[in-house]
Amino acid sequence: MALEGLKRILIVQTAFLGDVILATPLIRACKGLWPGATVDFLCIPQTAPLLENHPLLGQVIPYDKRGKERGLLPLVRLIRSLRARRYGLAIVPHPSLRSAVLVSAAGIPLRVGSNRSAGKWLFNRLVHYEKGRHEVERNLKLLRPFGWEARGLRPELFPSRSDCRRVDELLAAVGHSPFVALAPGSVWPTKRWPTRSFSQLAARLEAELGLRCVLVGGQEDKELGEEIASSSRGSVLNLAGKLTPLQSAEVIRRARVLVTNDTAPLHMASATGTPVVAIFGPTVPEFGFGPYRVPHRIAQIPLACRPCSTHGGKRCPIGTFACMENLHPELVFDLTAQLLEELDGVERKGKTEQFLDRGSDA
Incomplete structure (x- = not known):
């Protein structure tokens, strides 16, 4: 009609x-x-x-x-x-x-x-x-x-030329080297993977895969970014608090992979077509807010108390925060490495588009 x-x-x-x-x-x-x-x-x-x-x-x-x-x-x-x-x-x-x-x-x-x-x-x-x-x-x-029927639409964002120039300036320290974007923030504290875990992940990505990491996030994530960057001895570039939302999306677009909590950058990746490793703790992707039409992995662990919230919360209801504390960096690293290996194989064949509608959960 x-x-x-x-x-x-x-x-x-x-x-x-x-x-x-x-x-x-x-x-x-x-x-x-x-x-x-x-x-x-x-x-x-x-x-x-x-x-x-x-x-x-x-x-x-x-x-x-x-x-x-x-x-x-x-x-x-x-x-x-x-x-x-x-x-x-x-x-x-x-x-x-x-x-x-x-x-x-x-x-x-x-x-x-x-x-x-x-x-x-x-x-x-x-x-x-x-x-x-x-x-x-x-x-x-x-x-x-x-009368609308689904026709394969996905989210869209449109950074301006000035946004792209700003990102060029901020990424100059990385040069033309491939990098992994990390999004450690969330408006809900229980949805934040511990900063020490992000730090350990960043160290392994550089040491074992030769990939530098770039932190994205809003002004409210600046301290989280500083904490992660300070433990990296200069190998992590902290852009949290230096970017507008569209500039964050542009950084994510340029990344090989985004590793993120269940928060806005995850959906920026869906909009920019960037492969993503999504970390879920109190929430689950079955709620309908996981990666959409991009190559991905889901990092989560099975617990009887999960999920405990549709949006996350300020504190763990049972006081353990086990869903994030027990989600070890080794698992997230392995999932990231698997996704990168899959993408490298696709790019060698020149068929990246065949993975747009595929996802893999762990």
């Missing part, structure tokens, strides 16, 4: 960086269904830079729901602003009540969300939330009422 004459579409995702990355396929899918429509995206200010330079996106609308726009009056002002834009369709992958209230109060005639939403009664098109599917596919499923 297609909508004739649809002029403006609004996508609402006001969660974290990774959630916005995984919602980007909706932009291209909407333009595929309605080529003449303008697609806008509402998100929080911290994630808005991810959407810069997107060639198919109209306007990015930042909503500082946890900061200066917190409370009822700013919400009312935003509702009035959205109402004045006369959107014909709202697509809301974010499951919060506030997101549902926002698009309903703005008078958007067609509102699509999942039956997992806290405000599901405010939508007039509901789509069943499938726990076993990847989040990218769950998001795209929101367009199924309008």
Whole structure:
């Protein structure tokens, strides 16, 4: 069922960086269904830079729901602003009540969300939330009422030329040598693999495979990066805190492999096509937030207490942190080496593309 004459579409995702990355396929899918429509995206200010330079996106609308726009009056002002834009369709992958209230109060005639939403009664098109599917596919499923069928879309990010020049400058210390990117941070402390484990991994990658490591992350990850870099005697390049989100994505694009916690850089790798070793502790990839359509390995250990959270937490519920403490660097190194060996074999044959839809878990 297609909508004739649809002029403006609004996508609402006001969660974290990774959630916005995984919602980007909706932009291209909407333009595929309605080529003449303008697609806008509402998100929080911290994630808005991810959407810069997107060639198919109209306007990015930042909503500082946890900061200066917190409370009822700013919400009312935003509702009035959205109402004045006369959107014909709202697509809301974010499951919060506030997101549902926002698009309903703005008078958007067609509102699509999942039956997992806290405000599901405010939508007039509901789509069943499938726990076993990847989040990218769950998001795209929101367009199924309008005739969309999955067509192999994956997340997209668009670093600018100035972003690339900045990355050139920062990577000058590495030169043209291949490197492994490491992402040691996470907004949730329980999802962080210990810094000493990252340090040991970096040492082995250089000593045994001749690969230097480059740390990526936001300002909040700067101290983690400094701790890892200081133990490496200069062999690890710490770029955490020196990069914008799109610059981080560009560094990841240039890496041979990314080793990362279950956090935003994992999804940047899916957007840039970079092979990834993803470390899972309190969460599991079966929740739908693992690597997507890139060569990968999953680093995790079987424990009766896993998973203990859908998002991670500030502390281990049973006080052991065994899911990360007992995930030894030897395992992550072996998985990284296996993935690199597989990729080297593919590149020799010139057939890297045949692995885009393959993944391997351990």
